[in-house]
Amino acid sequence: MSAHQQTVDEKTPSSRVQRKRGRRIQEILTVAAELFGERGYDAVSLDDVAERLDVTKGSLYYYFPSKDELCTAAIETLGNDWTARLEQLPADGTVTERLRALIHEHVTIAVNDYPAALRLFLVPREWPEPQRARIKELRLRHDNLFRGLVEEGVASGEFKVTSVDTVLQCLHASMTQAPLWCGELGVRARKRAVDELADTLMSLVGR
Amino acid sequence: MSAHQQTVDEKTPSSRVQRKRGRRIQEILTVAAELFGERGYDAVSLDDVAERLDVTKGSLYYYFPSKDELCTAAIETLGNDWTARLEQLPADGTVTERLRALIHEHVTIAVNDYPAALRLFLVPREWPEPQRARIKELRLRHDNLFRGLVEEGVASGEFKVTSVDTVLQCLHASMTQAPLWCGELGVRARKRAVDELADTLMSLVGR
Amino acid sequence: MSAHQQTVDEKTPSSRVQRKRGRRIQEILTVAAELFGERGYDAVSLDDVAERLDVTKGSLYYYFPSKDELCTAAIETLGNDWTARLEQLPADGTVTERLRALIHEHVTIAVNDYPAALRLFLVPREWPEPQRARIKELRLRHDNLFRGLVEEGVASGEFKVTSVDTVLQCLHASMTQAPLWCGELGVRARKRAVDELADTLMSLVGR
């Protein structure tokens, strides 16, 4: 039986083989993240993933024990990538500026790269426990980026909110659903829509 | 050929039989709306629907010509019910009061009755044309409730928005996703969450 | 249980009711013969038959115990009708003239009225015994029309054949398949095709 080890991080990249394996896994996850992000869990078959990778379906099972596992790992990859891009935003400027930039970037990524990311978090309803935990943790890490800024703004008096939690939920919901209505727009109109969305969402913190 | 007639509205409930048929269809639609609302299109099989109704899959085809059609009709039922309840809200008070009430009621319905309605709007990327039209129209009718109020408020100077469209999208997204995070709360906490959500969302129109 | 009696002929048309029943049965058989003759056994559902009669599927079972039985009876009706029309041809003229007229009429009926009759004799391969017998007998009766003329012509020296049986088989095969290639033609071309077919087939008897 093929050993299904660390799917995302590699603790002991001792040998050359290990490193190669890691690289291969990343390739797979990148492609899988793309596909799942585009179409959602149900609409992507392992054949789709395999074909885009130009390998056979069977090979995927050498690296991942099941579709669920592959998908979860892909979500992690996707989430890490996403979060990483958000973390690279410049840390200077007022809280208002920084939050707006964060929102803007988040929506841009959602609309351009992962239009169906929303689906991944809704279907199928119940992940098996270990995977649910991993997804939850991911979401938390991501949330904290926003939470940090909002709290900072509230503390400094720059923002005014009824409830930080509620604001975060609304932010998240609106940003994640954006691809659903921005997706059909042309390039120009889409850019403006994202701008307006960012402006509108800033009003949630009183800006 | 089994008559797949008016699935939602009944133009000619002439005979007793017709009425009975109508009632049966409503039963089915209610159950279907529940299931699809809970799990989304792909994750619900016709067997699931049939089983919950305690009939066989085949019977469903006596009333609906396909899964797509059943699901669309279920969505229509759900949407009509939902919209009807919103339309019954009192029409007096300031725009602010009325919008807040509308939001509050919408979220209450979402959280209590259709906790996963969101899924219904995400699922099969592309409905066949006739069904897409029906869903779009439904959504439009529902949207107009909110749009009317927002525009009224903007016209009267009571509201301030960057873009009416964008505000509506954010409202919708936030309200629809609410069950995802309110659902787990206890009765009391949930009530407060809904209140806070309504307050928070009012800030989208500058209130 | 409803009594499934004489499907085609009525032995005891004692009461008014009996006669009405007989008429209804004929209606059904006429329609069924049309449909089966057009599309073949498999491609016709009882719903199709019922719909064209403007009754429900269930009603058919009041008159016929199964699709097989209905289809066989329909074939009989079709065959009787067909044979009757051939028997009405004028009995004067030379054998050659009469055979040619017979062929011509047969093909005309095949092409215009029962384009898929061929299918009925091939699919599904094995009728249950009683029905097979009935169909065989029908075919026999029909065959004898041609056999009689051919033998007469041979006896009178007007025709020359290697084997009467073989000639009959070829005649039948060619006439029955005609709709397959004549069917697509326009009215005018079709008429000429039928004429040429009759001429060509006459050469099978040396004419």
Add this chain to the structure above:
Amino acid sequence: MSAHQQTVDEKTPSSRVQRKRGRRIQEILTVAAELFGERGYDAVSLDDVAERLDVTKGSLYYYFPSKDELCTAAIETLGNDWTARLEQLPADGTVTERLRALIHEHVTIAVNDYPAALRLFLVPREWPEPQRARIKELRLRHDNLFRGLVEEGVASGEFKVTSVDTVLQCLHASMTQAPLWCGELGVRARKRAVDELADTLMSLVGR
């Protein structure tokens, strides 16, 4: 995605694997041709085909994307085989001799090897376009064998016909239906029947 490639011809039997695949496909097609030839399209289920091959239904989909495609490919295999055998007949002798030999061989094949090929040409009223084209082409190639000879005979004055097309249709119809009435005969009687059939059909060209 399982590769549904060249189903009949194999352009690049590069590796051993490819050849094995080709062999498997041929196995399937042979079996399918038998079954479809025996019972016709509708009366054969994929389960039937799979069972006769001692595999599961699903496996067939590894090689063919649909029942239609499988059936068309089977017809092609059958047709190619058939035509190839006819093309191997010696090309010397008078046109009369050659046409008679062709007819004789065709009927022999029909009776012995493809007793119910006829059904394949009757069944689903309408093939999807691409498949219809393939079948038409096959039929054309086969037809040309006969047409060539008939035209040659007509040109040389050896044959006399009303219409080449019509003669070809009659030839075809008679030869294809032959198994239906020759099939039941014993070996000896059958041989004579085939001889008589060939003689009789020659009279269609005035011989």
Add this chain to the structure above:
DNA sequence: AATGAATGAGGCTTCATTCAT
């Protein structure tokens, strides 16, 4: 006599999963 409703078997198709090589 006739209907509306329901059933259940069977058909086609997809797809996650397994496995020998």
Add this chain to the structure above:
DNA sequence: CATGAATGAAGCCTCATTCAT
């Protein structure tokens, strides 16, 4: 490592048949 092949469960849909009314 990777592949090609095969499997089996599950899904959608059709339709002959039954039955209470």
